[in-house]
Amino acid sequence: MSPSIAEPKYQPHRMARRWAGPLFGIACFLATLTGVLVLSVVLGAVIAAALRQPGAAPWYHLGTNLRELFDLLLGLVQKPQSSDPLRAGFRAGVVGSLWMLGLVGLMAIPVGVGAAVYLEEYIAPGALRRIIQTNIANLAGVPSIVYGILGLAVFVRAFGMKEYALGRTLIAGGLTLSLLVLPVIVISTQEALRTVPNSLRQAALALGATRWQMVRDHVLPAALPGILTGTILSLSRAIGETAPLLMVGAAGSIGVLPRSPFDRYTVLPVEIYNYAKNPKVQFQTVTAGGILILLLLLLTMNATAIIIRNRYARSG
Amino acid sequence: MSPNETKPFVSPDELWSTGSPLRSLAESAITVGLFLCALVTVLTTTGIIVVLSVESMEFFRQSGIGLLDFLTGTELKPELSPPKYGILPLVWGTLVIAAGSTMIALPIGLLSAIYLSEYAPKRVRNLLKPALELLAGIPTIVYGYLALLIVTPMLKAIFEPIGVRVETFNALSACIVVGVMIIPLVSSLSEDVLSAVPRGLRESAYGLGATKFEVSTRIVLPAALSGVVASFILALSRAIGETMAVVLAAGMRPRITLNPFTSVETMTTYIVAVTNGEASHGSPKYLSLFAVGMALFVMTLTLNILSGLVLRRYREVYQ
Numbered sequence: 105m106s107p108s109i110a111e112p113k114y115q116p117h118r119m120a121r122r123w124a125g126p127l128f129g130i131a132c133f134l135a136t137l138t139g140v141l142v143l144s145v146v147l148g149a150v151i152a153a154a155l156r157q158p159g160a161a162p163w164y165h166l167g168t169n170l171r172e173l174f175d176l177l178l179g180l181v182q183k184p185q186s187s188d189p190l191r192a193g194f195r196a197g198v199v200g201s202l203w204m205l206g207l208v209g210l211m212a213i214p215v216g217v218g219a220a221v222y223l224e225e226y227i228a229p230g231a232l233r234r235i236i237q238t239n240i241a242n243l244a245g246v247p248s249i250v251y252g253i254l255g256l257a258v259f260v261r262a263f264g265m266k267e268y269a270l271g272r273t274l275i276a277g278g279l280t281l282s283l284l285v286l287p288v289i290v291i292s293t294q295e296a297l298r299t300v301p302n303s304l305r306q307a308a309l310a311l312g313a314t315r316w317q318m319v320r321d322h323v324l325p326a327a328l329p330g331i332l333t334g335t336i337l338s339l340s341r342a343i344g345e346t347a348p349l350l351m352v353g354a355a356g357s358i359g360v361l362p363r364s365p366f367d368r369y370t371v372l373p374v375e376i377y378n379y380a381k382n383p384k385v386q387f388q389t390v391t392a393g394g395i396l397i398l399l400l401l402l403l404t405m406n407a408t409a410i411i412i413r414n415r416y417a418r419s420g
Numbered sequence: 421m422s423p424n425e426t427k428p429f430v431s432p433d434e435l436w437s438t439g440s441p442l443r444s445l446a447e448s449a450i451t452v453g454l455f456l457c458a459l460v461t462v463l464t465t466t467g468i469i470v471v472l473s474v475e476s477m478e479f480f481r482q483s484g485i486g487l488l489d490f491l492t493g494t495e496l497k498p499e500l501s502p503p504k505y506g507i508l509p510l511v512w513g514t515l516v517i518a519a520g521s522t523m524i525a526l527p528i529g530l531l532s533a534i535y536l537s538e539y540a541p542k543r544v545r546n547l548l549k550p551a552l553e554l555l556a557g558i559p560t561i562v563y564g565y566l567a568l569l570i571v572t573p574m575l576k577a578i579f580e581p582i583g584v585r586v587e588t589f590n591a592l593s594a595c596i597v598v599g600v601m602i603i604p605l606v607s608s609l610s611e612d613v614l615s616a617v618p619r620g621l622r623e624s625a626y627g628l629g630a631t632k633f634e635v636s637t638r639i640v641l642p643a644a645l646s647g648v649v650a651s652f653i654l655a656l657s658r659a660i661g662e663t664m665a666v667v668l669a670a671g672m673r674p675r676i677t678l679n680p681f682t683s684v685e686t687m688t689t690y691i692v693a694v695t696n697g698e699a700s701h702g703s704p705k706y707l708s709l710f711a712v713g714m715a716l717f718v719m720t721l722t723l724n725i726l727s728g729l730v731l732r733r734y735r736e737v738y739q
Binding site: 121124125128129131132133134135136138139140142143145146149150153214215216217218219221222223226227235236238239240241242243245246247248249250251252253254256257258261263264283286287290314315316337340341343344345346347350351373376377380381388391392395398399402403405406407410414 | 443446447450451453454455456457458460461462464465467468471472474475527528529531532534535536538539540546548550551552553554555557558559560561562564565566568569570600603604607631632633634636637654657658660661662663664667668688691692695696701702709710713716717720721723724725728
């Protein structure tokens with residue numbers, strides 16, 4: 105009689121093997137859920153803090169709460185800075201952040217896409233390309249506050265040469281943030297360019313297109329969704345950055361809204377930081393409201409980016 | 421193009437010519453322009469290194485403090501006369517928070533990476549990956565505020581009744597929020613390398629009768645180990661360079677202590693504190709921020725390079 109396969113010696117640790125698998129799977133699943141959990145805790149806690157006022161409706165009056173929240177955010181966007189929690193708002197910060205978005209977009213996107221095109225489409229593989237590539241990879245890992253130090257020394261103070269120094273202006277902050285997001289834009293654009301099939305390039309070149317015509321008319325349009333995703337994500341990173349702007353002088357308080365890139369400014373995260381530091385409990389509503397405005401802005405940008413990518417990734 | 425629109429006349433010669441001298445000039449101008457764009461990134465690195473080293477040198481010259489004293493000094497008291505600039509309390513604070521936060525982020529991040537790459541059905545995965553990315557997009561200041569709003573009060577509620585004094589700013593709450601903050605980083609980087617392990621390896625293990633657990637932990641994980649370690653190192657570097665969450669959560673008291681319930685100061689926090697403080701431009705205290713920045717830059721750069729080395733040197737190459 106041949107030995108049965110069900111004999112214990114052919115099934116070592118049978119129970120352990122049967123149970124360890126599902127348990128491990130559940131642990132992994134729970135670990136993944138921490139992300140979702142954290143996201144909901146963040147939003148829930150911030151919304152709760154924003155609505156924490158005397159006389160506020162109880163939490164289950166969702167309609168009333170929603171309207172209150174809307175009113176609060178709308179009010180906060182319009183109110184100027186103030187040391188009185190009831191009159192304090194984020195108008196200067198919102199305006200400054202929008203300026204910053206425009207400046208960084210204008211400066212960082214062309215340079216970043218240009219650098220990526222140069223690395224992917226123009227330069228031959230070799231020592232120079234490897235050096236630039238390694239350099240960009242390392243730049244992407246430099247802490248943001250180091251960029252703040254760079255901006256402080258180079259743009260704000262120009263090594264102490266008064267006539268070149270930009271001072272604590274929007275343009276100095278914009279240049280600093282542009283350098284900060286540049287590596288991210290370059291890397292994501294390069295990835296997008298790499299997904300463009302080589303046959304497209306060869307076809308364009310075979311028809312007599314110059315290299316630039318090939319890039320402009322064929323490669324860039326084909327890579328556009330990927331490039332868009334990368335740039336939107338990096339711009340949203342720029343909007344959320346606080347530390348480098350604290351360094352290059354986003355002011356704690358400004359009297360007038362900036363009208364040109366050479367005016368003084370403040371941005372939304374810096375204002376949030378200043379209100380968050382304030383020990384008065386009443387400022388909690390203001391701070392939480394500011395964070396909600398910031399999160400709404402960023403989550404919209406990021407969700408747009410992710411949707412663009414997913415849509416084109418599927419059809420492509 | 422509408423059908424009744426007439427095409428401009430193009431002579432055959434023009435059609436076949438490769439272009440005027442002007443056009444080739446434009447072509448090379450574009451090449452030069454694109455090269456300049458790439459050059460900006462190199463100049464940024466040069467700028468960082470030049471700024472940090474020049475101003476650090478100036479700091480050492482003005483304050484009269486030796487490099488060795490700076491690196492091994494255990495006291496940071498710029499107000500004293502003579503002032504004491506020892507970076508060790510800052511390094512200690514930085515390392516405590518980096519170690520604490522990675523202890524939270526590494527296991528959770530790795531488990532979630534394994535789930536996403538090995539266990540998750542495709543639909544769940546397509547839902548969870550964007551959620552993780554959204555999470556990675558939350559600015560650090562929000563996490564800092566979260567520490568003040570929830571984590572610290574919670575720690576107080578748990579530990580004060582058993583007689584442990586919890587300061588408003590403390591290292592533990594900074595560890596928790598920074599740890600939570602870098603989970604998405606660890607999990608998305610690790611997931612990339614786990615998914616890159618060829619299917620054939622998994623299938624041969626299944627063919628030999630391995631369970632999913634065994635395939636995940638004994639086949640896929642070892643095969644992708646270099647990438648996983650590289651992502652751990654990157655996460656550590658990110659935790660070291662983290663600023664705003666730590667500023668709001670851990671406070672600004674430079675000291676060397678093992679008590680996680682007291683305030684510590686990190687290198688990044690010190691830099692922010694000096695810029696926002698009263699130190700005048702050019703004074704030794706102001707210049708010290710560049711020296712601390714240099715140390716921070718060197719630390720994170722070393723870790724990033726190390727991460728790249730691990731990834732390249734120990735990668736198992738398949739195919």
